[in-house]
Amino acid sequence: MKKSILEVKNLKKYFPVVGGVFSKPIAWVKAVDDISFNIFEGETFSLVGESGSGKTTTGKTILKLLEPTAGQIIAEDIDITNYSASEMRPLRRDMQIIFQDPYGSLNPRLPVGEIIREPLFVHRVGNKKEQEEKAIETMKVVGLRPEYLRRYPHEFSGGQRQRIGIARAIVLNPKFIVADEPVSALDASIQSQVLNLLMDLQQKLSLTYLFIAHNLAVVRHVSDRIGVMYLGKLMEIANTQELFNNPLHPYTQALLSAIPIPDPEIKKERIILAGDIPSPINPPSGCVFRTRCIYAKDICAEKMPQLVDIGSGHFTACHFVKKGGKTEFTKKS
């Protein structure tokens, strides 16, 4: 049996929209709205979905960088949902995050060596000399020259800064890393360097990743399993091969068909979705995808489909996807 390193049950994260004279919440942004999934030890589990679908909020909430609104987060059999910051501190060593923005996420006033050493200092691991040695060692692991120890973030390129962010995340030997769009800000030729590094570190350090990205080709390349999000909800979860070969949810199908392919001789059938993503403040009733779904029926507005296992770990949330993967779609008339 594969061991769950993280279990998320019915997680919700709502942000208040304040207004009026009393600055009271007048509405809620349902950024993450009742999602459940597991992450197994040693795997790369990815969350994909369009901008605003709740990927980052999910990543931050499970690390308790944001307080969950409802639901449960279980990290290696410990329910951390209601842990305070001080209760979280010893666990933080094992759970780290790499941010999307290699420019904004590093302290510009600290030299690189200090940025990488800081987590060791915070967690009181070793004395100063040992911490510095570990920082240097980690720089080598991520492919940064140790001579650069005293340079400042602005003296590095985007790819190098992302390496600094990675070094900082792995310096405590964590078990689990949330990598939030770690290559989105990078150029193609640098992207592959960083992806290779992440895959290599996973092997060497037995890391488990929650990988967040909107580039589906990248996700396909690095993931073992994938969850597809739309408007704060999970539409489908399956292992990578299964998801790409046999997408069952209408949103996943449209999303995959929209990916451009770098081969002019392949012309693919596109499912062009009409319209825009609705606001998470006032999501559609029933199935949140129904306003853009080409198969939507009356029931889709009335009843919210549940995310169910339709066989061998392939989960979908659609009224017309049945057990065993049989679909009963008919186009809207």
Added chain:
Amino acid sequence: MKKELLLEIKDLKTYFYTDTGIVKAVDGINLKLHKSEVLGLVGESGCGKSVASLSILRLVDQPGKNAGGEVIFKGEDLLKKSEEEMRKIRGSEIAMIFQEPMTALNPVYTIGNQVMEAILIHQDVNEEEAKKKTVKMLELVGIPDPEKRFNEYPHEMSGGMRQRAMIAMALSCNPDLLISDEATTALDVTIQAQILELMKDLQKKIEAAILFITHDLALVAEMADTVAVAYMGKIVEYSSVKNIFKDPRHPYTYGLLKSIPSLITKKTKQPLLAIEGMIPSPHNMPKGCYFHPRCPFATDICRKQMPELKEIKPGHLVRCFNPIENAKEVSKK
């Protein structure tokens, strides 16, 4: 059948004279674009794509200056035209769409008024007709409820809708040349698919030529007839889209194609081919071929001399002393 030449750029140079030195953003580029053809211009951040397109329209700001070359549009050199003449050409014969629609849209006027304004300036119609045409144009670019949307301000629209409005504005004067600079980069893939579909459709209808600028090779494969690959202000390869993808000859093009994971990559979770190192600083360019510090095929001559852009087979131009002979063979090594 030989197609009619619409735009020919000859040895165009645009330099920025900064406090820290001269940045040769566009360093002698040559391009040809025929009537109703789509030319993809690809390259990484900073290679000069945007500056090249702004140079065509003579919109480069201080400290940037033209440093030579010709931009022959319909047989006449745009660089020799008066500012008055250029103003007439911009937005009528040549239109441009950008990554960020807010740079082209005026926040204080409604979408309808802005499109109508463009029509009034460039077409010989009265206000009533212009209004009708505007509504039709908004409908054509897939803006739902165009009569109502006419009165909306840019900030009231989503990113995808704003992009459509900008396209409507650009196309409402039936340009012969449309320059699209990363027009879909900021959009989600399903919205990107909508916009690309729209561009292809309209391109066929009004028979405009498109200079399609992007850093995404997959989009080039989708959209372009011919492709120019840029590296540090120079074109390093130019050919038909089929040729570029099937038979890339420049080591940089080859590296780019191999480094991006795509839906057709067979082996996932494997190291990707990475182009080593990073682009040089524009203030400290290497001698000889600009790509030599990163090139696995570099020989002595590459470190001393800049190769010419040479035709190595009909319609296929490469700037390299050691062009790749057989991409399939190389990839096995």
